[in-house]
Amino acid sequence: MPEGHTIHRLAAEHLRMFGGLRVCASSPQGRFAEGARLLDGLMLRDADAHGKHLLVGFGEDGDRVLHVHLGIYGKYTFGTGPAPAPVGAVRLRLTGAAGYADLRGPNACEVLDRGEVKVLRDRLGADPLRADADPELAWRRIARSRTSVAVLLMDQSVVAGPGNIYRAEVLFRQGVHPLVQGSALGRGQWSAIWDDLVVLMADGVRAERIDTVRPEHTPEAMGRPPRVDEHGGEVYVYRRAGLPCLVCGSEVRTEVVAGRNLFWCPVCQAV
Incomplete structure (x- = not known):
């Protein structure tokens, strides 16, 4: 299972690829079709990590938050240029002007509101990589x-x-x-x-x-x-x-x- 440093890198990569841009979201696998619909066409406003949890905010206020926990089998693939035809069970695909990101096999992939994000954060301990850690x-x-x-x-x-x-x-x-x-x-x-x-x-x-x-x-x-x-x-x-x-x-x-x-x-x- 990826450790926390990997998730912080993923947050930074989301910002680098899509920060401030409207993205297209889809679920080639189909298991996240409804969640992708909620994110499709929104601006990626922020991306953060707390422990092993990736939190990506969409919308003008960042109030639709993609929560991903990779678990044992989850994996992200980033690429530049036009996205190729999906290979394998791609749970979520984000595409923008700079490239694409494919997510496969996560333990959790869901859209949360800010209140639900707070509940998640409140049950997590201090993250050594966060400036606000106590x-x-x-x-x-x-x-x-x-x-x-x-x-x-x-x-x-x-x-x-x-x-x-x-x-x-x-x-x-x-x-x-x-x-x-x-x-x-x-x-x-x-x-x-x-x-x-x-x-x-x-x-x-x-x-x-x-x-x-x-x-x-x-x-x-x-x-x-x-x-x-x-x-x-x-x-x-x-x-x-x-x-x-x-x-x-x-x-x-x-x-x-x-x-x-x-x-x-x-x-x-x-x-």
């Missing part, structure tokens, strides 16, 4: 919880945006064992985790990939082969179970927690 709200939830910090960081009502990669990597970088209860986490540890997420995820927006290793641990610095993985990017522990830790050489461990694979170093992240 990490204190997340801290208050974490500090009184007996749930592990690994699970809390994946709870989108606590922190919106990080997924499995950022979760594993930020905990490694801050030396926090993933199974430590939220109530046992120190206030300073939480501040360091949050600040690191802000930096790492902003880097992810710029680079369009997740890189979390520090300069001294890059392939060039260590004389090691670069990572080969469909997710790309250089990481410390994510999907490196059984391999040596890049810092201490201990074997990286994995365990399934709340249905997701968790990765950590037992030495660098000792309890």
Whole structure:
């Protein structure tokens, strides 16, 4: 599932391609025909992201909001020039003077009004990529919880945006064992985790990939082969179970927690 930095990139791409322009909206697949009709011919006024939710405002006041959650299978394709004949199950196609955007396989694709958008935002946690994020709200939830910090960081009502990669990597970088209860986490540890997420995820927006290793641990610095993985990017522990830790050489461990694979170093992240 795409993590929050990808959704913020999608918001920026919508603005770059269609911002301030009237667009044609259609649903070649047919499953979003009514929603596309509501958007067709309107100006794309704004585009925003909150966690893993894309919110695109249409109309003079931006009061018709396209809400997209990609889920596991959702994917956007952008192109310039005239749009080709749709290929596959295109849920939504937007076309404008500069090009087109095709959306396939999202978990959610719907048109909301501003009140419904507020309800959605109110149930989401602080997004490290948003200027209006309040990490204190997340801290208050974490500090009184007996749930592990690994699970809390994946709870989108606590922190919106990080997924499995950022979760594993930020905990490694801050030396926090993933199974430590939220109530046992120190206030300073939480501040360091949050600040690191802000930096790492902003880097992810710029680079369009997740890189979390520090300069001294890059392939060039260590004389090691670069990572080969469909997710790309250089990481410390994510999907490196059984391999040596890049810092201490201990074997990286994995365990399934709340249905997701968790990765950590037992030495660098000792309890």
